[in-house]
Amino acid sequence: IESAYYLIGDLPTWDFSAAANWPFTTTDGEIFTMTVTVTGLSNWKVAPQSAIDNNDWNVVLGNTLQDQNPAMEGTLIANGGSMTLPDAGTYVITLDMTSYTYNVTLQ
Structure with a gap:
């Protein structure tokens, strides 16, 4: 388990320096x-601190199934496919790093 994780994706951007502002x-x-809160479909992944520090896409966490996966829960793996927030709205994203899983809830 790393000390910090960051949102990277359509919101805020697919750039490590910007993702560092989204812990x-x-x-x-x-x-x-x-x-x-997103205004429409938004793809995302999880950047661990080591990805930010080393500009390393190989350790960015995605899902095990496919790019643009709309599942609201799943397993995280390094170099996996992006997850998708399918509609406009406010979402709570929860990461359980003891089991490398994620859960997304639309508020």
Whole structure:
């Protein structure tokens, strides 16, 4: 488990320097959360601190199935496909880094 994780994708951008401004929050170092509002379909991945520090796409976390995966939960893997927030709205993204899983809830 890394010390920090960041949202990277259509919101804010697919750029590590901008993603560094979009950290997930944690209180225990295992469960990380973020609330994000999008105006339409938005693809995203999770950049661990090591990806930001080393500009390394190989460690960016995505899903195990496909790019633009609309599933609201799943397993995270390095160099996996992007996840998709399918519609406009406010979402809570939760990462459980003890099991490398994610869950997305539309508010």
